[in-house]
Every structure is written in structure tokens, then in C-alpha cells.
Amino acid sequence: MSDEKSKLLQMVRDGKISVEEGAELLDAMDEPGTKPSGAEKELKDRFLRVHVDSAEAKVNVNIPLSLLKVASRLGNMIAGLIPGEARREMAGRGLDLSKIDFEELMNLINQGLEDGKLVDVDIEDPVKGRIRVEIYVE
Numbered sequence: 001m002s003d004e005k006s007k008l009l010q011m012v013r014d015g016k017i018s019v020e021e022g023a024e025l026l027d028a029m030d031e032p033g034t035k036p037s038g039a040e041k042e043l044k045d046r047f048l049r050v051h052v053d054s055a056e057a058k059v060n061v062n063i064p065l066s067l068l069k070v071a072s073r074l075g076n077m078i079a080g081l082i083p084g085e086a087r088r089e090m091a092g093r094g095l096d097l098s099k100i101d102f103e104e105l106m107n108l109i110n111q112g113l114e115d116g117k118l119v120d121v122d123i124e125d126p127v128k129g130r131i132r133v134e135i136y137v138e
Helices: 003-013 019-030 065-081 084-092 102-110
Strands: 047-053 058-064 116-125 129-137
Touching: 003 019, 003 058, 003 065, 047 065, 058 065, 065 102, 084 116, 084 129
Parallel strands: none
Antiparallel strands: 047 058, 047 129, 116 129
């Protein structure tokens, strides 16, 4: 079994994605044209990481960059895990995670986007406390 499929199954086991989402991603991985090319194989040890830390939710989503093309289907799911106040604050700053173009992100990464933070939002809400959202490539 490939390393990517093992990581995907681990995400299902950890409850980070549903069984249905995992099955969709496995199917997409088996479709022609979704196998990693030589350039993409270099990405196998890098991840797109989404971390949310608040009183309402603690979320850690780690998507191997080699799966990012098929993981674009998870964009709305990831956005739904972020507490409403943080989503509103991010939207106020012009960031809507559900509108991230993962294919364009892959193009940027393939063109040499350095590892590091892409998004860093830290909100102190008087009612809900601190909300922190980080998205980065590592």
C-alpha cells in the first residue's frame, strides 16, 4: 500500500475525515492522471497543515502535499471545522477558506513556494476566549 493511502487511512481512523470522504479520495487517487509525477514525488514528505485552537474546537488537519490535488474536495470540510467567530474574523480580513484554489496552491508550491505560514489568525474574543487559526506548508 502506498504511503499516501496509508496516511489517508490514518486520517479516517483519527476521525479527521469521514469514511465517505476517505473513499472519495481513494477513488480519486486511483483515477488516471492522479498518480504523482516525478516533480510531485519530491512533495511526499511535505504537508499542508491546518491548526485551529479555541475553547470550542481543537483541530489539526495534516494533508500530504502529494494528496493536495484530490484534497481540494476537503476545503469546505476544513472551513467548517473553524469556529464561526474565527471564520467571520478571517472573512473580515478577506480570507474565505472555502474559496482556496488548491490547484493554484499546488502550482505555487511546484514553483518553489517556501515552507512556512500561509495564514495566521489570532483573535481574543471576550466571550469565547482566544481563537487561533494557522495554515502552513511544512
